[in-house]
Structure formats: structure tokens, C-alpha cells
Amino acid sequence: xxxxxxxxxxxxxxxxxxxxxxxxxxxxxxxxxxxxxxxxxxxxxxxxxxxxxxxxxxxxxxxxxxxxxxxxxxxxxxxxxxxxxxxxxxxxxxxxxxxxxxxxxxxxxxxxxxxxxxxxxxxxxxxxxxxxxxxxxxxxxxxxxxxxxxxxxxxxxxxxxxxxxxxxxxxxxxxxxxxxxxxxxxxxxxxxxxxxxxxxxxxxxxxxxxxxxxxxxxxxxxxxxxxxxxxxxxxxxxxxxxxxxxxxxxxxxxxxxxxxxxxxxxxxxxxxxxxxxxxxxxxxxxxxxxxxxxxxxxxxxxxxxxxxxxxxxxxxxxxxxxxxxxxxxxxxxxxxxxxxxxxxxxxxxxxxxxxxxxxxxxxxxxxxxxxxxxxxxxxxxxxxxxxxxxxxxxxxxxxxxxxxxxxxxxxxxxxxxxxxxxxxxxxxxxxxxxxxxxxxxxxxxxxxxxxxxxxxxxxxxxxxxxxxxxxxxxxxxxxxxxxxxxxxxx
Amino acid sequence: xxxxxxxxxxxxxxxxxxxxxxxxxxxxxxxxxxxxxxxxxxxxxxxxxxxxxxxxxxxxxxxxxxxxxxxxxxxxxxxxxxxxxxxxxxxxxxxxxxxxxxxxxxxxxxxxxxxxxxxxxxxxxxxxxxxxxxxxxxxxxxxxxxxxxxxxxxxxxxxxxxxxxxxxxxxxxxxxxxxxxxxxxxxxxxxxxxxxxxxxxxxxxxxxxxxxxxxxxxxxxxxxxxxxxxxxxxxxxxxxxxxxxxxxxxxxxxxxxxxxxxxxxxxxxxxxxxxxxxxxxxxxxxxxxxxxxxxxxxxxxxxxxxxxxxxxxxxxxxxxxxxxxxxxxxxxxxxxxxxxxxxxxxxxxxxxxxxxxxxxxxxxxxxxxxxxxxxxxxxxxxxxxxxxxxxxxxxxxxxxxxxxxxxxxxxxxxxxxxxxxxxxxxxxxxxxxxxxxxxxxxxxxxxxxxxxxxxxxxxxxxxxxxxxxxxxxxxxxxxxxxxxxxxxxx
Ligand SMILES: [Zn+2]
Ligand SMILES: [Zn+2]
Numbered sequence: 001x002x003x004x005x006x007x008x009x010x011x012x013x014x015x016x017x018x019x020x021x022x023x024x025x026x027x028x029x030x031x032x033x034x035x036x037x038x039x040x041x042x043x044x045x046x047x048x049x050x051x052x053x054x055x056x057x058x059x060x061x062x063x064x065x066x067x068x069x070x071x072x073x074x075x076x077x078x079x080x081x082x083x084x085x086x087x088x089x090x091x092x093x094x095x096x097x098x099x100x101x102x103x104x105x106x107x108x109x110x111x112x113x114x115x116x117x118x119x120x121x122x123x124x125x126x127x128x129x130x131x132x133x134x135x136x137x138x139x140x141x142x143x144x145x146x147x148x149x150x151x152x153x154x155x156x157x158x159x160x161x162x163x164x165x166x167x168x169x170x171x172x173x174x175x176x177x178x179x180x181x182x183x184x185x186x187x188x189x190x191x192x193x194x195x196x197x198x199x200x201x202x203x204x205x206x207x208x209x210x211x212x213x214x215x216x217x218x219x220x221x222x223x224x225x226x227x228x229x230x231x232x233x234x235x236x237x238x239x240x241x242x243x244x245x246x247x248x249x250x251x252x253x254x255x256x257x258x259x260x261x262x263x264x265x266x267x268x269x270x271x272x273x274x275x276x277x278x279x280x281x282x283x284x285x286x287x288x289x290x291x292x293x294x295x296x297x298x299x300x301x302x303x304x305x306x307x308x309x310x311x312x313x314x315x316x317x318x319x320x321x322x323x324x325x326x327x328x329x330x331x332x333x334x335x336x337x338x339x340x341x342x343x344x345x346x347x348x349x350x351x352x353x354x355x356x357x358x359x360x361x362x363x364x365x366x367x368x369x370x371x372x373x374x375x376x377x378x379x380x381x382x383x384x385x386x387x388x389x390x391x392x393x394x395x396x397x398x399x400x401x402x403x404x405x406x407x408x409x410x411x412x413x414x415x416x417x418x419x420x421x422x423x424x425x426x427x428x429x430x431x432x433x434x435x436x437x438x439x440x441x442x443x444x445x446x447x448x449x450x451x452x453x454x455x456x457x458x459x460x461x462x463x464x465x466x467x468x469x470x471x472x473x474x475x476x477x478x479x480x481x482x483x484x485x486x487x488x489x490x
Numbered sequence: 491x492x493x494x495x496x497x498x499x500x501x502x503x504x505x506x507x508x509x510x511x512x513x514x515x516x517x518x519x520x521x522x523x524x525x526x527x528x529x530x531x532x533x534x535x536x537x538x539x540x541x542x543x544x545x546x547x548x549x550x551x552x553x554x555x556x557x558x559x560x561x562x563x564x565x566x567x568x569x570x571x572x573x574x575x576x577x578x579x580x581x582x583x584x585x586x587x588x589x590x591x592x593x594x595x596x597x598x599x600x601x602x603x604x605x606x607x608x609x610x611x612x613x614x615x616x617x618x619x620x621x622x623x624x625x626x627x628x629x630x631x632x633x634x635x636x637x638x639x640x641x642x643x644x645x646x647x648x649x650x651x652x653x654x655x656x657x658x659x660x661x662x663x664x665x666x667x668x669x670x671x672x673x674x675x676x677x678x679x680x681x682x683x684x685x686x687x688x689x690x691x692x693x694x695x696x697x698x699x700x701x702x703x704x705x706x707x708x709x710x711x712x713x714x715x716x717x718x719x720x721x722x723x724x725x726x727x728x729x730x731x732x733x734x735x736x737x738x739x740x741x742x743x744x745x746x747x748x749x750x751x752x753x754x755x756x757x758x759x760x761x762x763x764x765x766x767x768x769x770x771x772x773x774x775x776x777x778x779x780x781x782x783x784x785x786x787x788x789x790x791x792x793x794x795x796x797x798x799x800x801x802x803x804x805x806x807x808x809x810x811x812x813x814x815x816x817x818x819x820x821x822x823x824x825x826x827x828x829x830x831x832x833x834x835x836x837x838x839x840x841x842x843x844x845x846x847x848x849x850x851x852x853x854x855x856x857x858x859x860x861x862x863x864x865x866x867x868x869x870x871x872x873x874x875x876x877x878x879x880x881x882x883x884x885x886x887x888x889x890x891x892x893x894x895x896x897x898x899x900x901x902x903x904x905x906x907x908x909x910x911x912x913x914x915x916x917x918x919x920x921x922x923x924x925x926x927x928x929x930x931x932x933x934x935x936x937x938x939x940x941x942x943x944x945x946x947x948x949x950x951x952x953x954x955x956x957x958x959x960x961x962x963x964x965x966x967x968x969x970x971x972x973x974x975x976x977x978x979x980x
Contacts, residue, residue, distance in 0.1 A: 038618060038621070040567075040568045040614075041572055041575065041617075042568070042570065042572055042605065045568040045570065046568075047565070047566070047567050047568065047618055048565055048566040048567075049565055049622075050563035050564065050565050050633070052565075053563075053564050053565050053566055054563075054564070056566075057564065073540035073543075073544075074540060074543050074544070074547065075537070075538055075539055075540050075542075075543050076537070076538040076543055076546075076638075076657060077530075077537050077538075078530045078532070078535040078536075078537065078655055079569075079607075079638055079640075079655060080532065080535065080591075080640075080655070082531055082532055085531065097597075098597045098598060099597055100596075100597060101570075101593050101595070101596050101597075101605075102593065102594065102595040102596075103591050103592065103593050103594075103607065104592065104593075104594045104595065105591070105592040105594065105604075106590075106591050106592075106642035106654075107587075107588045107589055107590060107591075107642045107644075108588065114595075115532065115591075117569075117593065117607070124530075124531075127531075128528060128537055131528070132539075143540070147638075148566075148569055148637075150569075150570075152596035152597045154597075164596075165568055165569060165570070167566060
């Protein structure tokens with residue numbers, strides 16, 4: 001077994017930044033060295049590499065199957081939207097106009113009307129929903145598309161978290177009543193929550209955005225918020241009850257059972273590749289990427305450890321393990337490269353985030369055992385060879401549970417109550433996380449905190465809050481009508 | 491059972507144009523009335539409705555699984571390409587510049603460098619392949635992305651066949667040698683062929699494009715051509731051997747086993763939603779859409795036929811059939827709507843292209859039988875109730891075979907030999923289809939035919955043609971070096 005080049009390669013593999021002290025730089029390093037994404041030549045754009053895209057495919061497969069099982073159909077609408085269509089709903093044009101990328105020329109000709117590269121598609125989808133909806137029998141109408149959108153924000157590129165172009169799904173639905181539309185809004189929020197809880201090993205908090213931060217033109221924006229290990233909250237998916245505003249702007253009406261013309265209630269909901277940013281940020285560590293087994297491209301890597309005289313028996317044993325796990329549906333890879341030593345392989349698969357490593361040396365062969373190592377904490381266990389698949393699946397489940405428990409502990413430790421400007425700012429400054437306080441409902445009270453510490457109200461309790469945590473606003477002291485969750489955010 | 495509204499609805503459902511005489515108008519009507527697509531507000535763009543998108547998902551699922559089984563990884567590259575990147579390969583900028591949509595503004599700011607909405611992605615993907623490729627051990631590198639592209643052609647919109655924006659997949663690969671890259675080129679061409687043969691029930695012909703019509707900057711463009719029932723050839727997928735031109739332009743090199751720097755050989759290959767245009771055009775008829783069971787959203791519709799006194803028994807029987815077929819994995823729907831009569835339902839499911847209809851009346855119940863009707867030709871067969879799934883699957887297979895056989899007969903009848911301008915033009919004018927003739931290799935000889943009848947050389951035999959069909963060029967009479975297939979095309 002040759003070590004040629006291992007040392008210099010190992011150096012370029014290693015993560016040099018520390019998650020705890022240089023979170024931003026560490027994150028950027030993990031994304032690049034774990035082969036998830038690269039920076040594009042134009043600021044704000046990224047290239048998603050195969051190992052990053054495979055994670056997005058897992059998100060897609062899960063959500064898409066849940067959407068379809070609950071009455072959603074996929075469709076595809078143009079990536080360009082005429083300016084006049086955007087302008088038909090005044091809030092949406094005000095909300096998105098500063099961020100729109102404009103196509104002005106086709107070939108050598110200037111276009112008569114410039115076209116927006118879609119920042120979101122309400123203004124092109126709603127008019128078609130209007131054309132396709134005549135009677136209450138056509139409702140509910142539930143459409144979804146997987147596509148990319150562009151928002152020309154002039155901030156630093158942070159792969160997956162903040163990019164000018166991003167991949168997402170956007171769902172758009174129309175209903176007969178407010179109740180139906182609200183049920184839809186919550187169905188999708190719950191599906192997003194399920195993605196985080198059951199697939200990405202991330203506990204989340206469901207809430208509403210304050211009115212001044214809701215979707216432009218909508219009634220209520222609900223949000224799935226995930227607390228990152230650096231104490232910032234990630235808006236990890238949003239589901240909007242849009243009321244009748246968009247339906248009125250785009251003539252989306254239906255004839256009810258009494259043949260009366262009625263206006264639809266609509267919703268829209270979206271989840272983007274930010275989910276991957278949250279996933280990477282939440283679980284990964286100073287050795288590199290950490291992935292839950294649910295989404296890991298390889299759930300298990302088998303690494304043989306041999307000397308010349310044991311090579312044959314160790315490799316043969318490994319090949320049998322590989323064949324058996326593979327037949328049992330485990331995503332497993334056997335790293336039998338001759339030119340790399342086991343230590344190098346350990347590091348490389350740790351960097352890639354493979355949840356469980358099976359080590360096999362001559363001892364394992366002799367004792368008919370396997371040694372399993374959990375990626376997140378290096379815990380080692382042995383199991384009998386005959387229990388291979390069961391022991392492996394147990395180890396994968398344990399890894400998932402560990403990742404979830406760690407993230408949950410972070411969330412639980414970081415919800416604090418505070419009242420009064422000084423206490424709010426002090427608590428946010430010292431600990432990050434969520435600070436719960438009474439709120440009078442005025443945006444000015446949020447602005448005061450935001451100006452000083454760049455934290456904002458990231459959510460309100462999901463249900464209208466009849467009994468706020470404090471009787472008075474934590475900022476101005478007036479009567480409180482809500483409990484606000486302040487946090488720094490992405 | 492009420493007939494209210496059936497008559498007017500039936501009228502709006504019916505196809506009014508005839509495939510044989512008004513092919514273009516008939517096609518547009520089928521696409522819209524079978525709920526596949528709608529026209530967008532901007533000329534050249536379409537909206538793909540759920541029933542159209544479901545067909546695209548079938549194409550995706552098949553190709554994607556074959557790609558992955560043969561070493562291809564999915565990735566995602568930016569939808570915008572800086573102008574300076576496009577310009578690094580001079581042929582590609584010349585080839586696509588007239589068709590590029592340009593983004594010139596982001597928000598309220600004019601961009602320093604305008605960005606092309608990708609017309610194809612060689613010029614953004616190849617530089618990254620160069621960054622990721624150091625040694626021969628990194629090769630072959632096989633990337634694919636599913637995305638949309640924009641080409642600003644100023645021609646009439648024909649849904650799926652010709653649109654300014656279209657969905658496609660584009661594969662990009664790098665290899666050590668010409669032989670490897672050629673093998674890749676052919677692997678993808680064969681997979682496209684398999685899609686048509688085994689999934690879309692369309693026989694195709696494999697060939698090469700003449701040099702003057704190959705991919706800009708490439709060496710050889712291979713093509714899958716499908717003959718449409720109106721006698722025009724559809725370029726239904728292309729796979730390009732690009733030689734070393736792109737690799738040189740974008741510095742895509744590798745160190746070989748002797749540590750020598752070598753230039754890669756690259757390929758690219760793409761298949762778009764034109765495949766759906768070909769599918770619809772090939773099989774559909776004056777009653778509407780016809781789909782092979784492989785891609786039909788509903789493979790079987792069960793239509794109950796009852797009077798008041800037989801309603802209960804007929805419906806119960808139908809529900810049992812539905813449950814059994816569903817459990818056996820057949821995509822089946824029971825049309826038990828009360829407000830529509832059987833005749834209306836027959837028409838509607840015929841319009842939608844459902845391959846097999848199972849009719850159940852009191853006689854079927856009494857005799858413990860089922861009646862199966864094949865969509866494409868109305869052929870009716872009866873089977874014993876106990877043979878339900880077998881009989882249904884046989885019927886589905888038979889429908890596939892019928893569709894394929896019809897398309898194959900059309901292809902076989904429409905390959906003709908001709909020699910001399912008059913005979914070539916006469917044969918193309920009278921019959922359409924392919925005209926085989928000797929060709930000297932000069933574009934001028936194609937131009938002469940094209941100017942008179944808008945037919946061109948759509949392909950040459952796949953293998954270098956050592957023995958052309960004629961000794962002399964069918965147009966100019968000089969020595970022939972190739973056999974050319976002339977045809978009108980889409
Ligand atoms: Zn206040
Ligand atoms: Zn000639």
C-alpha cells in the first residue's frame with residue numbers, strides 16, 4: 001500500500017477553519033472541500049456539484065412524493081414574465097422590483113417589453129389558474145413547479161444560503177373558501193416541517209411572520225424556522241395564505257353551486273436549496289461534512305485494513321459484507337483503493353459525511369465480527385458478522401438520533417425570555433438564539449432592536465396569541481398583543 | 491344519470507381539425523384540448539399543464555435512471571453565462587449569438603457585463619470541468635443537468651416542437667481519448683434511441699449531420715431522427731463528439747500516466763421536450779391524443795354502463811375491478827361520475843389518450859366478463875373476469891405494439907431513392923419522407939434543393955459511407971462520397 005501523495009492530498013482535504021470561531025469561513029470551506037458547490041464567475045451565483053445536487057434530489061424526491069399524495073400536480077411556467085404582468089399586483093411589483101433581473105434583448109433586437117426573470121411566479125401562474133377555473137368543480141386547483149428563480153440581491157454570496165439564482169419549488173393553489181386555503185397553507189407548512197424532522201434531522205419551530213415582513217400582497221406568511229449552531233435563525237420554508245388579493249388582481253373567480261361568481265382564496269409555498277445550507281451548517285464539524293443517513297449518498301463505507309499477508313482474506317471478507325449490505329438496500333461503498341492508506345480513507349470519508357464506517361482488519365475476520373464507527377462522534381461498536389445488516393441499520397438509526405438530539409439540545413437551550421431594551425440586546429448579544437418578549441405590534445419596536453444588533457422578529461406564535469409572554473412590549477412598554485421571537489437571521 | 495351540459499361540453503372537447511389535411515392546426519388543437527400546454531403571453535413561450543408535464547416526467551425518469559446506471563452524475567450550473575465566457579469559443583458564439591436572450595439589468599442597476607440566458611452550457615460547464623480535472627484518474631467526467639434553455643428564434647410557436655424556452659437535459663463529458671469520447675457519444679445516442687423505441691413507441695433512424703449542420707465548434711453531430719406522419723423528419727435528440735476544440739478553448743487538460751499534460755476529448759448530448767411533440771404528433775388522431783401505455787398517466791379507464799335498476803351491481807363490479815388492477819400496479823381510474831353519460835366519458839378519455847377502456851354493463855356482470863377497447867383503433871375484446879390483470883396487460887402490450895407498428899410502417903414506406911434534381915424534388919414534393927441520394931459533400935448541392943422545396947440533408951449514414959447509394963451526386967453529378975437523406979424537417 002503506497003502513501004505517495006497522501007500527505008499533500010490530506011492537507012488539501014482537511015478543514016482548516018473552526019466551526020466555533022469562524023463559522024462563515026468554516027462553512028465555505030466545508031461546502032467546497034466536500035465537493036458540494038463552487039463559486040460561479042459572476043458574484044452571487046454558484047455551481048452545484050454532483051455531491052451537492054444529490055442532496056437536492058433527496059429533498060425533491062421526498063417533498064414531491066408528499067405533494068403528489070396530497071393532490072398537487074407539477075407543471076411548468078415560463079422563466080420570463082412580462083413587466084406588465086408583474087405590475088398587475090402592486091404589492092408584488094413593489095416587493096420584488098428592486099431585485100428583478102431584466103431581459104431586454106433577444107438576439108440583436110431590443111425587446112418591445114422587457115421581461116423579468118421570475119423572482120417568484122404568482123404573477124404568471126395566477127392568470128392561468130384564472131383561465132382554467134370556471135366552476136367550484138375545478139377547485140381546489142393545486143400546482144407546483146421545480147425551477148430556478150433569480151433575485152438580484154447585492155449581498156455576499158453564501159452558497160445555498162444566499163445566492164442570486166437558487167433552485168426551489170413553488171406551489172400555487174386556489175380554493176373556494178378561506179378555511180380551505182388555510183388548511184392548504186398549513187398542510188404545506190407541516191410537510192416542510194416533516195422534511196426537516198424526518199429527513200434532515202433538524203428540529204424546527206413553526207410560526208408566523210409579523211405583518212411588515214409577510215409575502216408582498218399576501219395575508220399571512222407562515223414559516224418554518226431552524227436555529228443554526230451559530231445562534232442565527234434560518235427561514236427554512238414559507239407557506240403563504242394570500243387571501244383574495246392575487247385572485248382579484250388576476251381575475252381568478254369561480255361559479256359556486258348557486259351559479260354565483262365568487263373570488264378564489266389562494267396560497268403559495270416554497271422551499272429552496274437553503275434547506276441544504278441549513279443541513280450542512282447544522283450537523284457538520286471541524287472534520288468536514290456530516291450527513292444524516294436519510295440523505296447521504298453513501299450511508300456506509302467499508303474500509304479494509306491489511307498487511308501483505310492478510311490482504312486476501314480481509315478483502316474477500318469486505319467484498320462479502322459489501323455484497324450483503326448492497327443486496328439489503330443499504331447504500332454502501334467498499335473503499336479498496338490500493339494507493340491510499342486507511343488513515344487517509346478515514347479522513348476522506350469523514351470529510352464527505354458518510355454516517356457509518358465499517359472497519360475490517362484481520363481480527364474482525366478471525367472473530368467473525370465487524371467494527372462500526374459512527375461519523376458524528378467517533379463512537380465505535382462491534383457486532384457479530386451474522387448480524388451485519390441489523391447492526392448496520394441500528395447504527396444508521398443511532399446516527400440519525402444523535403444528530404437530531406444535538407440539534408434539539410441547541411434549540412432548547414437557546415430560547416430565552418427577556419424584557420426591556422437592555423435585557424433583549426444583552427441576551428441576544430451574549431447568547432444569540434431566540435429571545436421571547438412581549439410586543440405591541442409596532443414595526444418601530446423591531447427597528448429599534450435591529451438598528452442596534454441586526455436581530456429582528458423572525459416569528460410570532462403560529463396561533464393568534466391571546467396571552468403574550470409579557471403584558472407589555474419588551475421594547476416600548478406599551479400593551480403587548482403578541483409574543484415576538486427576536487433573533488439574528490440568515 | 492343527467493346529460494345536463496354534455497352537449498356543449500362535448501363540442502368544446504371535440505377535435506375539429508383533421509390530422510391528414512390540416513396537420514399544424516390539428517396538432518395545436520390536440521395539445522390544448524388534451525390539456526397538455528397553453529400559449530404564454532409572450533410569443534414563443536408556452537405553459538406546460540400538468541398532463542403535459544407528467545409526460546415529461548416519464549421521459550426524465552427513464553433517461554435519468556439510464557444515465558445514472560452508466561456513470562453520469564447530475565449537477566446544476568448557472569442559468570446565466572457572462573458574455574466573455576461565451577466568446578472564448580468562437581464557433582459557439584457565432585452559432586448562438588443571434589439567438590441569445592440578454593440580461594442587462596439587475597434591479598435598478600445596469601450590469602457591467604451583460605449575461606446570456608444559457609442557450610446551451612458548454613461555455614460555462616467546460617471551464618469547471620477543467621478546474622475539476624487534474625489527472626487521468628479524474629476521467630471520464632460525466633455531468634448532466636435538467637434545466638431550461640432559451641433560444642430567441644423568430645419563428646412561429648409550435649408547442650414542444652419550437653419554443654423560445656424549452657426544457658431539456660444536457661450532458662457534458664470529458665475523456666482521455668477520442669475512442670472513449672466516441673464510445674460515450676454513441677452510448678447516449680443509443681439511450682435516446684431506446685427512449686423512442688421502448689418508451690415512446692417511435693421507430694427512429696440514427697445518423698450523422700452533414701458538417702455544415704453540426705454543433706458549432708464540434709467535430710461530429712450524431713442524431714436520432716423520427717419521421718412524422720406528415721412526412722417531415724424530427725431531429726429528436728443529438729449527441730456530439732466535440733473533439734478537443736472546447737477543451738482547448740477552456741483549458742480542459744489532464745496529466746496522463748506518464749505525467750504528461752494532455753487535452754481532453756469532450757462530448758455533449760441533449761434531448762428536449764421536442765420528444766413530446768414527436769410523441770403527440772406520431773400517434774394521435776382525429777379523436778385526440780393517443781398515448782402508449784408506457785407514459786399514459788392513466789393506462790386504463792373503467793366506464794360503468796347502467797340503468798337505475800342495474801346501477802348498484804355494475805358499480806360494485808367496477809369498484810372491484812379497479813381495486814384489483816390498482817393493487818396489481820396498473821395505472822387505472824374508475825370514471826363513476828353520475829353527471830356524465832357513457833358516450834361523453836368515452837369521448838373524453840379518448841381525447842386524453844387513455845390506451846385501454848374497460849366497459850362494464852349488466853351483461854358483463856352477469857357473464858363475469860370484461861370488455862376491453864383499444865384506444866388507437868377501437869378494437870374490442872372480451873375476457874373472463876378472473877383473467878382481469880393478465881388480459882389488461884396483454885391489451886396494453888397490444889396497444890403499444892399497434893402504435894409502434896403503425897409508425898414503423900410509415901417510416902418503411904417513406905424511404906425512397908432518387909437521383910437528379912427533378913426526381914429528388916418530385917419525390918419529396920409528392921411523398922415527403924426521406925429521399926436517399928448520392929452526395930458530393932458540397933453544401934451548395936443541399937442549398938439548391940432547400941431553395942426550391944425547403945428540404946435539407948437531415949442525416950448521413952452513421953458509419954462513414956464507403957459505398958454511397960449512387961456513384962454520383964444526385965444534384966450536381968460529381969463523384970458521390972456519401973449517401974444523403976433529404977427531407978423536410980421541423
Ligand atoms: Zn412596542
Ligand atoms: Zn453535388
